[in-house]
Amino acid sequence: MLFNLKDAFENTFVVTEKEYSKFLDLSNDHNPLHTDSDFAKSKGFEEKVMHGNILNAFISYFIGESLPSKNVIIHSQEIQYKNPVYLNDELKFSAHVSGVYTSVNAVEFKFNFKNLISKTVAKGKIQIGLLS
Amino acid sequence: MDRKQILEEVNEIFIDTLDDDEIVIKEGSSADDIEDWDSLTHIQLVVATEKAFSIRFTSKEIQSWQNVGEMINCIISK
Numbered sequence: 001m002l003f004n005l006k007d008a009f010e011n012t013f014v015v016t017e018k019e020y021s022k023f024l025d026l027s028n029d030h031n032p033l034h035t036d037s038d039f040a041k042s043k044g045f046e047e048k049v050m051h052g053n054i055l056n057a058f059i060s061y062f063i064g065e066s067l068p069s070k071n072v073i074i075h076s077q078e079i080q081y082k083n084p085v086y087l088n089d090e091l092k093f094s095a096h097v098s099g100v101y102t103s104v105n106a107v108e109f110k111f112n113f114k115n116l117i118s119k120t121v122a123k124g125k126i127q128i129g130l131l132s
Numbered sequence: 133m134d135r136k137q138i139l140e141e142v143n144e145i146f147i148d149t150l151d152d153d154e155i156v157i158k159e160g161s162s163a164d165d166i167e168d169w170d171s172l173t174h175i176q177l178v179v180a181t182e183k184a185f186s187i188r189f190t191s192k193e194i195q196s197w198q199n200v201g202e203m204i205n206c207i208i209s210k
Contacts, residue, residue, distance in 0.1 A: 075172060101182055103189040104175040
């Protein structure tokens with residue numbers, strides 16, 4: 001079996017200016033929370049907040065490039081954004097297999113992203129299918 | 133859990149998976165009767181059912197089902 005319950009994976013991601021700029025261009029989301037430091041600080045944040053969906057791009061890399069097989073496809077994804085991410089934050093991504101459904105070739109992962117002070121910035125679940 | 137209770141539980145799984153409060157499944161219900169019951173939904177239904185009943189089906193069992201009633205037979209057999 002390619003995946004077993006509790007198989008664990010880790011990655012480190014950094015939200016650099018490159019990721020931030022590319023996501024701004026891709027999403028066209030220039031909401032001031034993400035682009036205006038003064039606006040973000042006025043709302044109680046330390047700095048402009050990185051788009052939460054940048055983390056979904058990291059998840060895409062995890063599924064598409066980090067797993068033991070490339071024969072995978074994402075079925076569903078849930079994510080909760082627990083704390084803000086700021087420019088140049090280094091994030092530790094951890095995932096483990098939380099369910100294996102061999103009848104339908106599906107695998108479920110639970111994951112979280114933590115920052116350098118071990119605060120969870122996001123967590124969630126992903127279900128993938130194994131392509132034959 | 134009797135058959136009626138299993139059907140009620142499976143109905144809740146369908147409601148949740150298809151995000152449709154109006155769904156009422158019967159023993160004879162199949163994918164032909166329910167809009168949005170496509171191949172990906174089928175995977176989600178199987179996963180949700182396996183989780184809800186703490187069971188695992190085989191792919192052979194799943195392929196043999198013609199309707200919800202046959203799925204319930206399989207749940208009872210576990």
